[in-house]
Amino acid sequence: MRENTNDVSKNGENDEQELEKLRSEVEAEIEADIAVMPPDDTPLPEAPPEKKKKECDRELPDWMLDKTTVNELIFSRMFLGQHPMKCIKGVFYDYDGVVDENELGNEIYNILMKAVWFGLPKKVSNIIDSLRHYCYSEPLPPDLNYIHLNNGKLDLNGNFYPYKEFCLNRLNIDYYPTIWQGVYYPERFLQFLYELLYPEDIAALQEYLGYLLIPSTKGQKMMFLIGQGGEGKSRIAVVLNDMFGKNMITGNIHRIETDRFFRYNLKDRLLMVDDDMQMSALPSTGYLKNLVTAEIPIDVEAKGKQSEQALLYTRLLCFGNGNPKALYDRSKGFSRRMIILTTQTPPESRVIDPHIADKFLAEKNKIFCWMFDGLRRLIENRYRFTISERAKQNVRETMQDNCNITEFLEDTDRVMYGENYRVTSSKLYDCYTRWCEDNALTSLKRDTFITWVKQNEDEFHIKYSTHIPNDGKNVRGFTGITLAHLY
Numbered sequence: 001m002r003e004n005t006n007d008v009s010k011n012g013e014n015d016e017q018e019l020e021k022l023r024s025e026v027e028a029e030i031e032a033d034i035a036v037m038p039p040d041d042t043p044l045p046e047a048p049p050e051k052k053k054k055e056c057d058r059e060l061p062d063w064m065l066d067k068t069t070v071n072e073l074i075f076s077r078m079f080l081g082q083h084p085m086k087c088i089k090g091v092f093y094d095y096d097g098v099v100d101e102n103e104l105g106n107e108i109y110n111i112l113m114k115a116v117w118f119g120l121p122k123k124v125s126n127i128i129d130s131l132r133h134y135c136y137s138e139p140l141p142p143d144l145n146y147i148h149l150n151n152g153k154l155d156l157n158g159n160f161y162p163y164k165e166f167c168l169n170r171l172n173i174d175y176y177p178t179i180w181q182g183v184y185y186p187e188r189f190l191q192f193l194y195e196l197l198y199p200e201d202i203a204a205l206q207e208y209l210g211y212l213l214i215p216s217t218k219g220q221k222m223m224f225l226i227g228q229g230g231e232g233k234s235r236i237a238v239v240l241n242d243m244f245g246k247n248m249i250t251g252n253i254h255r256i257e258t259d260r261f262f263r264y265n266l267k268d269r270l271l272m273v274d275d276d277m278q279m280s281a282l283p284s285t286g287y288l289k290n291l292v293t294a295e296i297p298i299d300v301e302a303k304g305k306q307s308e309q310a311l312l313y314t315r316l317l318c319f320g321n322g323n324p325k326a327l328y329d330r331s332k333g334f335s336r337r338m339i340i341l342t343t344q345t346p347p348e349s350r351v352i353d354p355h356i357a358d359k360f361l362a363e364k365n366k367i368f369c370w371m372f373d374g375l376r377r378l379i380e381n382r383y384r385f386t387i388s389e390r391a392k393q394n395v396r397e398t399m400q401d402n403c404n405i406t407e408f409l410e411d412t413d414r415v416m417y418g419e420n421y422r423v424t425s426s427k428l429y430d431c432y433t434r435w436c437e438d439n440a441l442t443s444l445k446r447d448t449f450i451t452w453v454k455q456n457e458d459e460f461h462i463k464y465s466t467h468i469p470n471d472g473k474n475v476r477g478f479t480g481i482t483l484a485h486l487y
Contacts, residue, residue, distance in 0.1 A: 061115050070116065070123055072130040079108070079131070086137040086166055089308070091268070093140075097170040098246050098268065104128065140168055142215035142313060147372070149173045154372075156214075156379065168268045169215060172245045173368045186363035186370055189239070192356065196231055200388035201341045203374075207385050208317075208339065210375030212244075212271050215313040218383040220293045220337060222316035224277070224324060226394070227343030230352075233319050237273045238357040240317075243364060244271055252277065253318060256291065257284050264302040266291070266314040277320030281327040285334045292316070292337045323398040330403040330444070330452050339385060340394035405444065405452050408435050409460055414484055417461065421482035424470050425450050431483050453478065 060067070063075035085094045092099035108124050116123060146153040148170040152162040160177045193202055208223045225233045241248055247270040255262040256272075266272060282288070290298055297309035318324070326334050353359075360367065378385065400407045409415060414435055415428075429446050436443035444452075454464045461480055468477030 064115050068116075068118065070112070070127065072127055073134075075127055076130050076134040079111070079127075080135055083107075085131070085135050086140075087132045087135045088137050088139050089310075090132065092131070092135075093166060093168065095164045095166060095170075097168065101128065140166065142311070143167055143169075144214055144216055147171065147213050149175045151175060156376065158372075158376075169247045169270055170245075171213070171247065171368070172243055173365060175365065175368070179365060179369060184366050184369045186360070186366040188359050189363050189367050190370070192232070192235070192360070195346070196233060196343050197225075197341055198344060198388070198390060201391055203377075203386040204339055204388065204391060205341060206370060206374035207378040208315075208374070209240075210371040210373070211378055211383075212240075212315050212317075213371060213375055215270060217292065217294050217313050217315075219315075219378065219385065220383075221339050221385060222288075222292050222318070222337055223339045223341070224318045224320060225341050225343065226320055226323060228345065229321050231343045231346050232352070232356065233343055234275050235357050235360065237275055237317070237319065239360045239364065239367060240271065240273065242361055243368065247271065248273065250275055253288060253316060253324075254278055254280070254282060257282055257287050260301055261303045263287065263298075263312075264300045266312050267300060267310050269314045272314050272316055274316070274318040274320070277318045277322075277324065279320070279322050279325075281325035282329075283327050285326050285329040288316075289333055289337060323394070323401055325398075326402050330405070330448060331455065332399070335395055335399045335402065338395055338398065339387060339391060340398060341391055342394055403444075403452065404436065404439075404441050405432070405449060406456075408432050409453075409481075411435065412484070416482050416484050417480060418482070419480060422465070422468050422477060422479045423482045423486075424468050424475050424477035426475070426477075427483060428453070428478065428481070 063071050063078055065071050083094065085092050085099060087093075092101065092104060105124050105128060108127055109120060112120055112123055112127075146155050146161075146167075148165070148167040150170070150172060151164075151174050152160055153165065153167075154160050154175060158180075160175060190202075193205065197205065205223075208219075208221070211219050211221075225236075227233055237250075241250075247268075249265055249269055249271075250273050251262065251265070252274045256266075287298075291312055291314065294312050297311045299307050300310045300312070301307035323340060324338065414431055429449055432449060433443045435441075443449075453460075453462075457464055457478070463479045464476075465479050466476050467474045468479070470477075
């Protein structure tokens with residue numbers, strides 16, 4: 001047993017020696033290989049960099065309280081320092097007039113997005129509400145003494161002041177006083193007008209367009225240009241739209257009477273153009289008459305808001321193919337507020353120029369001077385327009401279309417006038433209805449007819465009376481008039 005043990009221990013020692021010898025040989029070979037390898041200059045890889053932190057610690061603008069909160073007071077002060085504005089009855093105004101809230105919101109959004117990442121739309125709305133209070137101003141009265149232009153203001157005597165002031169209405173005109181030293185009349189535009197209208201009506205149009213330059217209703221007129229179509233009269237509206245910009249809107253006069261929300265759009269507007277007037281009769285005329293002669297505030301209402309009182313001075317310029325008509329208004333109050341100009345029939349050889357409006361716009365500053373001349377002449381005439389006999393006849397014909405009673409009372413084959421004449425209301429109305437049948441006209445109701453004659457008795461030198469003899473009785477009727485067939 002002892003011998004076997006000794007043999008095993010000797011064998012173990014031999015194995016260890018062999019392993020040690022083999023290890024030494026391998027290490028020697030590796031060292032030899034390294035010794036013959038060329039040097040490698042490739043740098044060892046660096047340790048992986050740490051993940052960058054999010055740029056949350058950047059410097060915040062002064063109007064940010066923290067990373068999510070805007071200081072609305074500081075922002076408003078900063079913004080108004082760069083963009084001076086006033087807020088009058090919820091509407092923003094800057095030196096150029098009314099500010100578009102969509103454009104204002106977009107400008108605020110572009111500033112906020114540099115520092116705010118979340119909830120931008122809500123923050124924009126909050127800042128706009130804050131601005132309303134921060135730049136609140138009492139209403140500015142309409143400026144009747146100056147015409148505000150792109151590069152200054154012009155008084156009604158022709159004196160120019162080359163600086164801007166806050167105003168409700170600014171025209172898109174660059175005015176230079178040196179224009180008066182040469183030929184300032186718009187040759188192409190005037191040539192068009194003399195082809196469009198009768199020469200005696202040009203003065204009325206010039207005065208009315210000049211009347212639009214100031215926020216006044218002292219002229220107490222609205223203008224209609226009536227033609228058969230194809231004359232190019234609506235090109236005038238293209239020029240006015242460029243000159244007046246936000247101070248002009250387009251619409252139709254029927255909506256003024258029928259849509260109470262549409263009237264709100266007339267606030268702070270110098271002009272409304274009806275480019276294609278409807279031929280249907282107006283159901284009412286009360287609001288139109290108030291607008292044309294407005295000297296005190298009128299009730300206006302925006303959708304979803306409480307109605308308010310506003311001083312409107314919007315003048316009306318309508319283009320159409322027929323005279324304006326009223327469905328129920330037979331009074332002179334509507335017709336006396338109108339200037340109706342009729343266009344000339346264009347010659348068959350006339351060549352339509354599709355670019356004529358662009359040629360007018362090239363004369364825009366000259367057209368303004370021509371309008372300004374008309375305004376000064378109108379003021380010198382105490383706001384009485386130069387209306388031709390043709391234009392007056394147009395109004396009379398419109399009155400007859402709206403109310404055929406005048407034409408009946410002027411028919412000497414039916415009625416006679418004299419101090420000793422008299423007729424009962426019943427007989428006068430019966431004669432009127434027969435006259436309407438003979439002329440294919442619709443007769444008005446009895447009450448409407450009698451009321452109209454009573455209201456206009458001074459014009460025909462007659463008098464309403466309750467003591468007209470008839471078969472031994474006293475009945476109602478008129479003195480100073482009788483029926484022709486009775487004599």
